[in-house]
Amino acid sequence: MSLARRISEMEASPTLAVDARAKALKAAGEPVIGFGAGEPDFPTPGNIVEAAQRAAADPATHxxxxxxxxxxxxxxxxxxxxxxxxxxxxxxxxxxxxxxxxxxxxxxxxxxxxxxxxxxxxxxxxxxxxxxxxxxxxxxxxxxxxxxxxxxxxxxxxxxxxxxxxxxxxxxxxxxxxxxxxxxxxxxxxxxxxxxxxxxxxxxxxxxxxxxxxxxxxxxxxxxxxxxxxxxxxxxxxxxxxxxxxxxxxxxxxxxxxxxxxxxxxxxxxxxxxxxxxxxxxxxGPQDAVASMREAFDRRRRLAVEHLSAIAGVDVVEPEGAFYVFPSFEAVLGRTYAGRQVTTTLELAEVLLEQAKVAVVPGEAFGAPGYARLSYALGDEDLVEGIRRIGDFLAG
CATH class of the missing domain: 3.40.640.10 (Type I PLP-dependent aspartate aminotransferase-like (Major domain))
Incomplete structure (x- = not known):
């Protein structure tokens, strides 16, 4: 049996793949910190959930x-x-x-x-x-x-x-x-x-x-x-x-x-x-939760930039929107980590997950080799700890 060519030639979503692998390692007991997922870590606001519950009980919705x-x-x-x-x-x-x-x-x-x-x-x-x-x-x-x-x-x-x-x-x-x-x-x-x-x-x-x-x-x-x-x-x-x-x-x-x-x-x-x-x-409905989440993301944005900027060889442009930071790792490529020469951010992402237990998405997925995407839509403690692990690993 064979797949249609359009499917065979299509790339699977790298961001979902990174997130799935990080979650699988976590489920297996590994202390992985995942920067891969592009989703808020907050629960959906209660008024929205309640509206859904009312709708689920209405036969017209069925x-x-x-x-x-x-x-x-x-x-x-x-x-x-x-x-x-x-x-x-x-x-x-x-x-x-x-x-x-x-x-x-x-x-x-x-x-x-x-x-x-x-x-x-x-x-x-x-x-x-x-x-x-x-x-x-x-x-x-x-x-x-x-x-x-x-x-x-x-x-x-x-x-x-x-x-x-x-x-x-x-x-x-x-x-x-x-x-x-x-x-x-x-x-x-x-x-x-x-x-x-x-x-x-x-x-x-x-x-x-x-x-x-x-x-x-x-x-x-x-x-x-x-x-x-x-x-x-x-x-x-x-x-x-x-x-x-x-x-x-x-x-x-x-x-x-x-x-x-x-x-x-x-x-x-x-x-x-x-x-x-x-x-x-x-x-x-009320938009209060939107403002609260934005304030949290803004704080985490500044935390991410501060801690990444302190890592030798990592270059960061401060993001103005969304909840991602996209640092350059070009200056650290070509070095040997854990006995392996790392020449691409694809390889760097692999060794970071294996050795530092940190999941990032390599820039190759976004048409930008040498960079990596880190989502800061995660708790402050995990954010700081994950970046600390990256810095310690690169300082090796």
Whole structure:
């Protein structure tokens, strides 16, 4: 028996693989500290859980619902997007999906044809290139570095544009770097895309996790002329500690939204109704927990940068959003650790897990060899202890 070529050629999610291995070692009694998971360590706020419990007890929730999502949830998404992103949205443009990852998959499948190119600034989230390839498209990495704050300029985007360029994936705040584009750069990218008729797929999943003096700026909110070719993706997972509830959404021009709805009707139908009711409460209910979690992430962000910066050979750019730090380990590669010469961050991640019992995601997974992603969505004590172990191991 053989798998279809599209599956054989697809890479498994490295972030999920690292998290699974760390959890398996923990279950076996190993004192592993995991920096791999991209999810808040907080419980879902109580008011959201209570809304789900009420929904589970209602027989109306036990039946199929519209494939594109419950009308009340689509309305809540439209209103929240107007408030938070400054974008006027008709609920008919909204498709509720099984998480933000599913929303992105739907978008690429509905928009990208074989031979189309999609620009993806690197470092990038691991699933963007694989989903583009599944749709028959070609991901085109646009490299950025810590020297530019991991932001792609219009000049760089233009260098990689060809007659086959169909779309740009635009992310701010970024996973894995935590980088953010200031409003003037967001506006410049939007105007460039509009000028050349390029679709923008903007992932705003981390829009509420912004720190210091940084301010979130939504591309379709800033550049009205780009809205007709912009698809916005978001979800409740990161903001409300709801990764396991699997509720995301896309907001697209109606012709694209109808295509996405058609696809979803044949593939998954509706998202679980209980989770949709929970998402309604998340978006329309009290927002106090969001502020509390953001404060905790901000404290951990500063802790992570402080302790990583103290390690000789590790170079850190302070993240402005999300809950990741993306240090460079380039200066320590080529050395021998535990009797093994380590020349890549892939190898470094392996020996750190084996010897220091610390799980990080190597930069190769994000198109950035020499770096590694550490999530600071874990308790303060584990955060400091995990980084201490990395420092001790590298000092060897």
């Amino acid at each position: 039946r199929y619902s519209p494939a594109a999502g419950l009308a009340d949830l689509r309305q809540a998404i439209a209103e929240r997007t107007r408030t938070d992103s400054g974008v006027e949205v008709d609920p008919a443009q909204v498709t509720v999906t099984n998480g933000g990852k599913h929303a992105l998959y739907n978008v690429f499948m509905a928009l990208v044809d074989p031979g189309d190119e999609v620009l993806v600034p690197a470092p990038y989230w691991v699933s963007y290139p694989e989903q583009i390839k599944l749709a028959g498209g070609t991901p085109v990495a646009v490299p950025t570095t810590k020297a530019t704050g991991f932001r792609a300029s219009v000049e760089q985007l233009e260098e990689h544009r060809t007659e086959r360029t169909k779309a740009l994936v635009f992310v701010s705040p970024s996973n894995p770097t935590g980088a953010m584009y200031p409003a003037d750069e967001v506006e410049a990218v939007g105007r460039w895309a509009a000028e050349h008729g390029i679709w923008v797929i903007t992932d705003e999943i981390y829009q509420h996790l912004v720190y210091g003096g940084a301010t979130f700026a939504s591309l379709p909110g800033l550049v009205p002329e780009a809205r007709d070719r912009t698809i916005l993706v978001n979800g409740v997972a990161k903001t409300y500690a709801m990764t396991g509830w699997r509720v995301g959404w896309s907001i697209a021009p109606e012709v694209i939204a109808k295509g996405i709805n058609k696809l979803q009707s044949q593939v998954t139908s509706n998202v679980a109704n209980v989770a949709q009711h929970a998402a309604i409460e998340a978006l329309t």
